[in-house]
Amino acid sequence: MKIIVPVKRVASLDDEFEMREDGRDVEPDFCEFDLNEFDEYSIEAAVQIKEANPDAGVEVIALTIGPEDADEVLRKALAKGADRAIRIWQDALEGSDQIAIARIIAKVVEREQPSLVLCGAQSSDHAHAETGMAVAGLVHWPHAAVITHLDYRPGAQSALVERELEGGLVERLELETPAVVTIQLGINKPRYASLRSIKQANAKPLDVLTAEELGLSEAEIGVPGSLSRVRRMFPPDRRRSEMIEGTPAQQAARLLEIIKETLH
Amino acid sequence: MSGILVLAEHRRGEARPGSLEAIGAAEALKADLGPLAILIIAAEPQKYVEPFAVGAVDEIITVANPAAKEFEPHVYEAVLSRVIEERKPSLILLPHSIDSWGLAPGLAIALDAGFATDVFGIRREAGEIVATRAGYQEKVWVELDFPQKQQVILTLRSGAFRAPTELASPKITALEVEGVKPRSSHLEWRDPPPSGGIDIPGSKFILSIGRGIGDEANIEQFAELAESLGATLGCSRPIADNGWLPKARQVGQSGQLAAKCSLYIAMGISGAVQHQWGMKHVETIVAVNKDPEASIFGIAAYGIVGDMLEIADELRKQVAAAHAEAG
Numbered sequence: 093m094k095i096i097v098p099v100k101r102v103a104s105l106d107d108e109f110e111m112r113e114d115g116r117d118v119e120p121d122f123c124e125f126d127l128n129e130f131d132e133y134s135i136e137a138a139v140q141i142k143e144a145n146p147d148a149g150v151e152v153i154a155l156t157i158g159p160e161d162a163d164e165v166l167r168k169a170l171a172k173g174a175d176r177a178i179r180i181w182q183d184a185l186e187g188s189d190q191i192a193i194a195r196i197i198a199k200v201v202e203r204e205q206p207s208l209v210l211c212g213a214q215s216s217d218h219a220h221a222e223t224g225m226a227v228a229g230l231v232h233w234p235h236a237a238v239i240t241h242l243d244y245r246p247g248a249q250s251a252l253v254e255r256e257l258e259g260g261l262v263e264r265l266e267l268e269t270p271a272v273v274t275i276q277l278g279i280n281k282p283r284y285a286s287l288r289s290i291k292q293a294n295a296k297p298l299d300v301l302t303a304e305e306l307g308l309s310e311a312e313i314g315v316p317g318s319l320s321r322v323r324r325m326f327p328p329d330r331r332r333s334e335m336i337e338g339t340p341a342q343q344a345a346r347l348l349e350i351i352k353e354t355l356h
Numbered sequence: 357m358s359g360i361l362v363l364a365e366h367r368r369g370e371a372r373p374g375s376l377e378a379i380g381a382a383e384a385l386k387a388d389l390g391p392l393a394i395l396i397i398a399a400e401p402q403k404y405v406e407p408f409a410v411g412a413v414d415e416i417i418t419v420a421n422p423a424a425k426e427f428e429p430h431v432y433e434a435v436l437s438r439v440i441e442e443r444k445p446s447l448i449l450l451p452h453s454i455d456s457w458g459l460a461p462g463l464a465i466a467l468d469a470g471f472a473t474d475v476f477g478i479r480r481e482a483g484e485i486v487a488t489r490a491g492y493q494e495k496v497w498v499e500l501d502f503p504q505k506q507q508v509i510l511t512l513r514s515g516a517f518r519a520p521t522e523l524a525s526p527k528i529t530a531l532e533v534e535g536v537k538p539r540s541s542h543l544e545w546r547d548p549p550p551s552g553g554i555d556i557p558g559s560k561f562i563l564s565i566g567r568g569i570g571d572e573a574n575i576e577q578f579a580e581l582a583e584s585l586g587a588t589l590g591c592s593r594p595i596a597d598n599g600w601l602p603k604a605r606q607v608g609q610s611g612q613l614a615a616k617c618s619l620y621i622a623m624g625i626s627g628a629v630q631h632q633w634g635m636k637h638v639e640t641i642v643a644v645n646k647d648p649e650a651s652i653f654g655i656a657a658y659g660i661v662g663d664m665l666e667i668a669d670e671l672r673k674q675v676a677a678a679h680a681e682a683g
């Protein structure tokens with residue numbers, strides 16, 4: 093029984109940044125990269141199912157779509173308990189939106205036939221919140237988004253899940269499997285990778301494929317496979333706070349004044 | 357392709373506000389795109405007709421299905437696809453709600469429509485729809501278009517568009533959609549745990565702490581600081597997820613709405629859209645953050661770039677000194 097966990101290498105911007113020459117993204121030199129926070133939780137959820145069912149032969153597969161640099165998030169997933177990893181890339185994937193990314197994940201899902209696909213509820217850089225549920229749409233699988241509880245026994249025809257909605261309201265439901273779900277922060281306590289497991293991760297298999305090798309045509313990948321296109325990206329010209337300058341003591345004093353002014 | 361279709365969201369018998377905001381967003385686009393229809397999918401759709409008969413709505417389409425007593429993504433997706441194939445609207449608007457997260461991407465795939473989520477600006481340029489959303493933790497804005505797409509589906513950021521209040525008298529059309537089947541079943545609702553007397557919605561003054569606090573050991577001193585200032589202590593989601601403070605203190609979309617707050621001091625909070633949601637009614641926001649580019653500074657009236665622990669230390673000293681002086 094397999095569980096696929098798609099993971100993303102997300103970017104956060106430095107204090108100062110510049111736009112790329114074509115104005116459609118930030119210059120990558122001004123970015124720091126890490127594993128998407130939500131994916132820490134989906135890896136943990138998958139590994140917990142494996143550990144709770146030691147005789148079920150559960151295999152956890154970490155998958156990422158990205159250039160070579162993205163191997164670092166796969167190694168992290170392997171160190172946190174994934175059994176093997178797959179990375180898909182070719183230059184024509186440049187400019188993909190999340191739907192075009194989902195098309196590739198869906199192809200891997202068709203090929204590997206897992207019982208569960210656990211995506212993050214959203215990515216912490218662009219917060220699209222679309223990739224996982226787009227995969228479900230492409231493979232026509234049952235699905236549920238923003239899951240804070242997942243109860244699944246390998247081989248079962250359904251899973252018990254809880255979705256967390258607005259205002260903290262929880263809906264408990266039964267979902268047919270195989271299924272795609274997206275995992276919300278707080279579903280579990282992700283483990284830290286030990287030094288030993290980091291070392292062991294280097295010995296675990298990491299396969300690299302192109303989208304073409306998966307059987308995707310040129311029309312399905314990259315820009316042609318996308319449902320949106322970035323025209324322009326820019327730092328907004330918005331009203332900014334009035335900045336309180338000075339030493340911490342002066343800043344605190346001004347803050348106390350503001351409290352008095354606002355509340356009286 | 358012409359016209360605009362808005363999905364009417366409801367939950368536990370109540371119409372949801374996000375769909376009303378989508379009606380507001382559609383109003384400005386009607387002149388270009390054509391009439392506005394609302395689609396209600398429910399076990400008894402009639403009961404939602406009245407709350408959605410507002411603003412620029414021209415038609416309310418109802419689809420009755422016993423499996424849609426509550427939102428079920430597979431039923432919704434199938435019904436929406438069929439109604440959209442029949443009506444051929446050029447623009448489909450949904451709230452960027454948790455229900456839509458489970459629904460909209462599959463719908464976009466099924467229709468091969470242009471698609472963008474969490475949109476807060478829509479305009480037409482040379483006959484094409486251009487949508488604006490944010491990127492890189494709200495630090496940049498992104499304009500998207502949808503080349504060669506006949507239809508576009510957008511999910512709209514909560515609070516970005518104004519819900520109309522005037523009543524309308526739309527035409528009502530009942531449609532039958534056969535053969536759709538749920539793939540999940542609702543078992544129960546669970547309301548958030550009782551607040552234990554913590555009253556974020558009713559508080560006038562909130563001091564809220566986020567992940568910038570660094571360590572659980574620092575929580576206590578902020579609880580004391582809030583008390584000495586007369587503020588209610590609030591927090592961002594990671595602090596509640598960690599179990600450092602009860603969920604009743606969490607401000608934001610999956611927590612509490614600071615509905616009556618005149619002053620909100622956010623310390624070590626980046627300003628994620630889901631946190632901002634909880635602050636949308638606050639009169640004055642003060643942000644303390646060590647990152648001068650944190651998006652919270654885009655909504656705060658006053659900002660302090662600095663270490664929240666240092667600022668808290670100074671506040672404590674100065675409050676203590678003032679007390680001593682007052683004797």
Ligand SMILES: Cc1cc2nc3c(=O)[nH]c(=O)nc-3n(C[C@H](O)[C@H](O)[C@H](O)COP(=O)(O)OP(=O)(O)OC[C@H]3O[C@@H](n4cnc5c(N)ncnc54)[C@H](O)[C@@H]3O)c2cc1C
Pocket residue numbers: 213214238454565566567568569591592593594595606607608609610611612623624625626627628629630631634644645646647650662663664665
């Ligand atoms: C469906 C959904 C619902 C959600 N609902 C909510 C919700 O209700 N409420 C909510 O809060 N979040 C919610 N979230 C999570 C949200 O997206 C963010 O992840 C969260 O708000 C981030 O919390 P934060 O600002 O404390 O942490 P971070 O984003 O990690 O920000 C920490 C900030 O602290 C600053 N900092 C670090 N050290 C210091 C220091 N010493 N002094 C000063 N500043 C410092 C950093 O510069 C940074 O800006 C939800 C997410 C999803 C997907």
Ligand SMILES: Nc1ncnc2c1ncn2[C@@H]1O[C@H](COP(=O)(O)O)[C@@H](O)[C@H]1O
Pocket residue numbers: 097098099100101128130131155156157158190193210211212213214215218219220221222223224
């Ligand atoms: N490049 C990628 N490779 C693998 N998975 C991805 C990729 N991008 C997004 N995902 C998955 O989609 C989730 C985020 O959804 P979204 O906000 O739509 O980007 C992540 O947590 C991953 O599970």
